[in-house]
Ligand SMILES: Nc1ncnc2c1ncn2[C@@H]1O[C@H](COP(=O)(O)OP(=O)(O)O)[C@@H](O)[C@H]1O
């Protein structure tokens with residue numbers, strides 16, 4: 009019996025190890041290539057040279073990588089800053105007052121089911137008319153079409169949980185609806201709101217299609233900017249790797265926080 | 281302190297769940313009033329309508345004679361203790377206690393003194409700096425109680441606050457709540473599905489079923505004169521034995537026909553029960569009104585077969601079968617022993633018997649022309 013359990017454990021670990029390898033190997037490869045020079049980057053089987061950081065310097069000095077980075081930060085932070093409070097209000101209305109009932113909720117969700125490419129052309133036409141193409145503002149609005157419905161759907165669950173009873177306790181204690189929201193609901197659901205915000209940030213950070221169509225060289229964000237590394241002098245593999253690593257670094261920094269808050273948010277642990 | 285009156289109170293949840301139907305009650309100023317009933321009978325909904333957390337779909341709620349149906353919960357000045365306490369998880373115990381006072385703009389010095397007095401009374405002073413998640417269930421319960429007490433509201437609404445405690449702590453808290461009520465003289469509406477809680481704590485109890493009030497009265501009165509088979513079967517453990525029977529003529533008087541057995545009805549009841557001759561009834565007798573000895577006389581014998589003997593210490597519960605297999609429970613003295621399967625003769629105190637209409641399940645009056 010003990011043997012069977014051990015075998016099953018080994019099997020589970022084996023599968024997990026394979027899974028990790030599938031995810032990690034490309035990343036490790038990326039790190040290796042980013043630390044080599046332009047020529048060795050192409051060599052197969054891989055050749056080991058003294059790791060050097062010059063690629064990381066070059067992307068900032070010889071390419072507009074810093075501009076892309078700043079664009080990404082502004083657009084991701086901007087769209088999140090707008091989406092989070094709006095989505096929280098919408099989700100609260102859904103959860104507490106059943107505003108619009110199921111039809112409205114499904115309508116909000118259905119906007120997520122459209123392929124983004126269907127949205128991008130009308131948006132292009134609108135921004136062209138409003139002379140907003142190639143601005144941060146346009147990108148922030150475009151990314152809101154993704155994050156706002158997604159977040160408002162996600163946050164409904166946070167407001168429907170145990171916090172509802174806490175809000176009622178506060179109302180009995182003498183709080184108005186708004187006071188109960190401000191002093192009880194908001195602090196209690198803060199971890200959930202924060203993790204949802206991080207999620208929105210990452211969504212915007214990684215978005216490609218809208219940026220490709222709606223922005224130009226001055227406002228390109230990282231995903232589109234990175235694709236430029238492939239076209240100037242063939243594929244600059246080493247530079248591209250270094251740029252990719254810098255581009256995904258914030259996601260890696262944010263993910264652990266998001267995981268922690270998301271779990272905390274989902275199990276408020278308020279009542280037992 | 282306040283009097284609470286419910287007039288034709290009803291609550292329907294869309295599309296068609298009638299949670300509370302036409303409840304009429306007056307809870308006296310300073311009364312410890314218990315709403316008792318099985319899960320889902322509408323107790324919480326009734327309490328939440330009083331508190332203002334649910335809107336009544338019909339009827340009126342009066343506090344001290346003033347209609348409060350349209351008042352905000354905050355303005356009703358009632359306090360509620362929830363089953364799972366609903367303490368604010370992001371505040372310390374002290375902040376939980378002070379929250380309602382701050383909202384009501386009580387002066388800071390008074391908040392301090394009232395919080396201190398309440399926590400001293402409940403023995404939660406050492407916990408004041410902790411967060412709710414760092415407390416045991418019993419401690420959370422005390423804090424929830426403290427949060428209600430410190431506000432000095434017009435009335436307290438308790439929604440099964442003891443049901444999450446272990447049996448021993450529950451018994452202690454029962455006593456404490458009774459003492460608390462005596463020292464404060466507060467109006468308390470206490471909701472529970474536990475008949476022991478209701479019997480021991482309530483000055484009056486209200487038994488609910490399917491959203492309706494079945495019976496209201498002091499616990500012992502309800503216990504002695506249950507209005508129907510539901511109440512009879514709900515109070516006490518083991519509850520009243522309820523057996524389908526018929527009323528028949530017997531030796532110049534009346535008897536209850538229980539299978540082959542004939543239990544002669546005491547002469548005093550003949551007048552009232554006469555109208556039920558040859559009709560289907562439910563015969564009810566409490567376990568403690570059956571004995572293993574003939575006693576001083578006046579008891580009616582009934583032969584049974586022993587199914588189980590449950591020795592509880594101060595008493596023995598005998599589970600026995602009638603000739604036709606129907607089971608009854610009897611509470612006997614601690615000395616009772618009998619082998620399983622053996623025949624025993626029980627002696628019934630029929631002065632304490634009850635009859636119920638088989639169809640309506642309502643009690644049949646014992647005296648008068650019923
Ligand atoms: N928000 C609600 N929506 C629909 N039905 C409800 C709601 N709250 C309670 N009910 C129903 O109303 C009835 C009474 O519920 P409740 O008052 O909680 O019973 P109790 O507290 O006596 O267990 C139950 O049938 C329950 O399913």
Ligand SMILES: [Mg+2]
Pocket residue numbers: 320323324325440
């Ligand atoms: Mg309930």
